[in-house]
Amino acid sequence: MEIFIGIDQTGAASSNGKKARPLPMCIAMKQKSGSWRFITEGGRKPLQVSRLQPSVIQETFDQLKLDLNWSQTAIVLDCVLGLPRQVVVGPPKVKPYLWECFGRAAGFSKEGKEFGRDVAEAFFSEFLSPKSQGHPKRFCEEVSGSNSVFQTRPYQKNIQTGTFRLWKDLGSVGEPWVNIWPFEKKSKHSEKAWIFEGYPSLIWKQCLQSPSRDLKKLRTLCEKAFPKFEIDTWRHLEKSPDLADSFVLAFGGVFLQEKGQLWTPSASFQTEPNAPREGWILGLKHPNDI
Numbered sequence: 001m002e003i004f005i006g007i008d009q010t011g012a013a014s015s016n017g018k019k020a021r022p023l024p025m026c027i028a029m030k031q032k033s034g035s036w037r038f039i040t041e042g043g044r045k046p047l048q049v050s051r052l053q054p055s056v057i058q059e060t061f062d063q064l065k066l067d068l069n070w071s072q073t074a075i076v077l078d079c080v081l082g083l084p085r086q087v088v089v090g091p092p093k094v095k096p097y098l099w100e101c102f103g104r105a106a107g108f109s110k111e112g113k114e115f116g117r118d119v120a121e122a123f124f125s126e127f128l129s130p131k132s133q134g135h136p137k138r139f140c141e142e143v144s145g146s147n148s149v150f151q152t153r154p155y156q157k158n159i160q161t162g163t164f165r166l167w168k169d170l171g172s173v174g175e176p177w178v179n180i181w182p183f184e185k186k187s188k189h190s191e192k193a194w195i196f197e198g199y200p201s202l203i204w205k206q207c208l209q210s211p212s213r214d215l216k217k218l219r220t221l222c223e224k225a226f227p228k229f230e231i232d233t234w235r236h237l238e239k240s241p242d243l244a245d246s247f248v249l250a251f252g253g254v255f256l257q258e259k260g261q262l263w264t265p266s267a268s269f270q271t272e273p274n275a276p277r278e279g280w281i282l283g284l285k286h287p288n289d290i
Contacts, residue, residue, distance in 0.1 A: 028250040177193075206285075
């Protein structure tokens with residue numbers, strides 16, 4: 001891939017739940033020299049997009065005067081991409097089944113609200129049976145110790161609201177417009193971009209070798225982990241955790257591709273039966289390989 005786009009989640013709603021706040025964004029472009037260039041701002045303002053839609057992303061690239069080749073683009077999202085095997089019901093009409101979920105999210109509202117925590121909670125509760133206890137987890141969540149999309153509290157660890165928002169954006173286009181890793185296999189003939197599920201905290205730990213997300217150390221850690229890159233400015237990243245996360249997601253994609261671990265994080269991943277039906281987290285090593 002020659003373009004990595006990192007997009008941090010936000011489930012925050014505005015206009016009484018009618019709209020969602022812009023998404024923090026970072027772009028990484030491969031240069032002819034082989035190095036990577038990271039873009040974090042446009043017009044001296046932090047980079048962000050109003051919605052995760054191809055037309056909005058294209059418009060952003062046009063404004064920045066950047067060429068966008070969709071077939072060479074990977075979008076790393078801070079959201080859940082997959083459901084636990086216990087809640088996936090019946091054969092999908094469209095493969096991967098997530099497109100049905102995205103479409104449901106696009107048309108879902110509650111009491112006139114399109115976005116927000118209570119809307120997301122109502123949406124995901126529809127996947128659970130009345131007898132469900134606890135929070136169903138995917139295998140990759142058990143391995144990584146990350147939260148289930150069905151877990152709403154504590155609120156600061158709630159990934160449900162932001163996931164719902166991104167699913168809603170993805171489904172609002174009306175047709176599959178990206179490939180979803182690892183549900184689909186890489187093909188040389190595909191003209192679509194790819195989306196990956198990324199967790200910034202895992203990239204901090206695994207790629208940057210840092211146990212904590214310390215923004216003041218981000219620059220030093222990145223330069224140590226992967227010196228072949230340039231960046232327009234660090235000033236937004238050192239002040240905003242959300243913007244830093246969007247950068248870290250793009251950086252993680254570049255780092256893992258350079259290490260040959262983007263498509264196959266570790267050897268046993270290739271034969272893990274849960275990955276193609278539940279999804280997987282970018283860069284997460286299979287427990288058999290740790």
